[in-house]
Amino acid sequence: MNPLRTLSSTALLAASLLLGGCISNRVxxxxxxxxxxxxxxxxxxxxxxxxYRDTYLREQPYLPPAADKVARENDAKRHAAYDDFVAIQKAVVLYMQTLAALASADRYDFTPQISTLGTGLTGLAKTTLVQNQVSAYTGLTRLLTRAFTSHLQKESVETMVREGDADVRVLLEAMIGMTEVYAAANENEKKTVLGFFEVALPLADRPQDRLLYTLARAHVQGKTGEYRLIDQRFALAREGLAKVALGHQKLRENLATMSSSEMRHMLSGYVRDLNMIRAGLTAD
Known part of the structure; x- marks a missing residue:
């Protein structure tokens, strides 16, 4: 059995369980x-x-013929990596959704989360990830499957954070690193597209080409704004992922006092920061 495939049979069995959220002396x-x-x-x-995956679609119209072959090869590599990148992101999101559910005062049903465990990374022979990232992904999905069958809410929260911390840290570091890769690809795309116009626009600055020249300049302004916006989103994404990693680390270090006023205040600060970052990421 492929070690990167999630334990779907166990997860499907857990789908029938509606777990109670009330425990005595609840923190x-x-x-x-x-x-x-x-x-x-x-x-x-x-x-x-x-x-990142769709880089070639945007840059292809501006590529010289000599560069197209290399660009298509890079496009194939990006598509090959995309599924693995998304699988990591989904695993971290699912972990956080599960942790939020376990910490909720209400009854909770993990059926929606379980349904997302049916897909995982590509096979070991094809994966673009390094071994510690593969191991972290596998370990986190196994932890999630166990959490779906737990009946003790406080203990489940502590278990999730304690046992998941190392794997979550590896996957968040991988996501931050991938964001750097995304940003580098975007920078190359920006140079390709805007560089095309730097060469072409002076050649079109003639009276008979005035309409074409004006339209091209407007297009350049629009593309420049798009690249500025996506650069800001890369920076915000890195900041947000770093906040998540630090918040989870603090939670792991303070499991015994996670209900203290100091820890609650600290987590509230991370929540405020993450909400502001999310607002920036969704802004036009």
Whole structure:
């Protein structure tokens, strides 16, 4: 059996369980829930992954024929990596969604989360990830499957954070690194597209080409604005992922006092920051 495939049979068995959220002497986990929920809703990473995958579609009209062959080869590599990149992102989001559910005061049903475990990374022979990232992904999905069958809410939150911390850290570091790759690809695309116009526009600055010249300049202004916006989103995504990683680290370090006023205040600060980052990521 492929070690990168999730334990779907166990997950499907867990789908029938509606877990109760009430325990005696329940600690206050509201800030834990809010932090996990805010971390799970940092959804622009998936959009940035798609933007990276589709680089060739945007740059192809501006490529000289001599560069097209290399660009198509890079396009094939990006498509090969895309599914793995998205699988990592989905695993981290699912972990945070599960942690938020476990920290909720309400009853919770993991059926929606279980349904996402049916797909995983590509096979070991094809994966574009390094071994520690593969191991972290596999370990996290196994932890999630176990969490779906747990009946003790407080213990489940502590278990999730304690046992998931190392794998979550590896996957978040991978996502931050991938964002750097995305940003580098976007920078190359920007140079290709805007460089095309730097060469072509002076040649079109003649009275008979005035309409074409004006339209081209307007197009350049629009593309420049697009690249500025996507650069800002890359920066915000990196900042958000770093906040998630640091918040989870602090939660792991303070499991015994996660209901203390100091820890709750700290988590509330991370939630505030993540909400602001998410607003920036979705702004036009």
């Amino acid at each position: 206050n986990l509201e800030e834990v829930r809010e932090f996990a929920d805010a971390s799970a809703r940092l959804g622009a990473y998936a959009e940035l992954s798609t933007h």
